[in-house]
Amino acid sequence: MQIIQPHYHAIARTAQDYERMAMSGVVAVAEPAFWAGFDRRYPETFIDYFRQISEFEPTRAAEYGIRHFCWVAVNPKEAENVTLTRAVLEQMPEFFAKPTCLGVGETGLHKSTKNECEALEAHVELAMKHGQLVLIHTPHLADKAHGTRRVLEVLAAMNVDPQRIWIDHVEEQTIGPCLDAGYWVGFTLYPITKCSPKRAVDMLEKYGWERILVNSSADWGPSDPFTLQQCVVEFRRRGHSLQEALEVFHNNPCRFLGQNPKFDIQPVRVEYDSAVGV
Numbered sequence: 001m002q003i004i005q006p007h008y009h010a011i012a013r014t015a016q017d018y019e020r021m022a023m024s025g026v027v028a029v030a031e032p033a034f035w036a037g038f039d040r041r042y043p044e045t046f047i048d049y050f051r052q053i054s055e056f057e058p059t060r061a062a063e064y065g066i067r068h069f070c071w072v073a074v075n076p077k078e079a080e081n082v083t084l085t086r087a088v089l090e091q092m093p094e095f096f097a098k099p100t101c102l103g104v105g106e107t108g109l110h111k112s113t114k115n116e117c118e119a120l121e122a123h124v125e126l127a128m129k130h131g132q133l134v135l136i137h138t139p140h141l142a143d144k145a146h147g148t149r150r151v152l153e154v155l156a157a158m159n160v161d162p163q164r165i166w167i168d169h170v171e172e173q174t175i176g177p178c179l180d181a182g183y184w185v186g187f188t189l190y191p192i193t194k195c196s197p198k199r200a201v202d203m204l205e206k207y208g209w210e211r212i213l214v215n216s217s218a219d220w221g222p223s224d225p226f227t228l229q230q231c232v233v234e235f236r237r238r239g240h241s242l243q244e245a246l247e248v249f250h251n252n253p254c255r256f257l258g259q260n261p262k263f264d265i266q267p268v269r270v271e272y273d274s275a276v277g278v
């Protein structure tokens with residue numbers, strides 16, 4: 001089955017992951033800019049990182065027949081450094097012109113400090129000014145409910161098009177208000193802690209799949225890109241059709257990401273040969 005990994009940190013993963021993803025149906029990944037595990041000191045370090053994900057990484061993915069797209073941003077953990085954030089934001093528009101860059105992400109909140117909130121606002125403002133999509137990270141575990149509320153407050157005070165904003169890492173307690181406000185939401189699957197494939201399918205069954213994206217964790221921490229395939233299997237095991245699975249794991253990413261014309265992968269529909277029967 002064709003699958004799109006809408007949130008994938010390729011630079012932290014091996015070529016074998018690309019190969020196995022290709023063998024298990026992944027046709028495209030989208031890589032948001034994120035935290036490197038330590039705080040970077042120079043704006044130039046970000047610029048080279050953006051070059052890596054917008055210029056080099058697509059060539060690595062192409063070896064396996066996978067399309068690679070990216071997003072640029074200063075992640076919330078480093079947004080505490082106001083001077084650095086400002087300097088990087090100034091240079092981000094040049095990356096919006098890259099053929100595989102889809103927008104601003106992941107911005108968002110980590111500890112929901114004043115500096116983080118201001119950085120989030122500046123990122124969203126820049127995205128709206130340049131007609132870019134936005135990917136927003138919400139805090140993990142204990143801070144999730146409060147942090148998500150703050151994200152919604154910051155956005156509510158701005159002039160944004162909710163259909164072009166994706167609030168990621170939602171869970172049972174935060175999905176409702178994000179969907180109600182008209183945003184796209186994402187579930188992020190983890191092998192140990194946080195959201196599991198089973199919980200994700202429970203939420204899909206409860207809320208339907210309009211404006212919902214599912215992505216695996218895939219970074220340098222404990223994570224596993226194939227939790228996404230586990231989720232597909234769990235979804236199908238509960239009796240949902242192949243077309244329904246395609247809607248969730250392929251067509252929804254096409255619908256959201258395709259709002260940026262650079263993402264040109266089209267939704268797919270299964271056609272059965274009526275002469276042979278189903």
Ligand SMILES: [Zn+2]
Nearest residue numbers: 007032034106
């Ligand atoms: Zn991420």
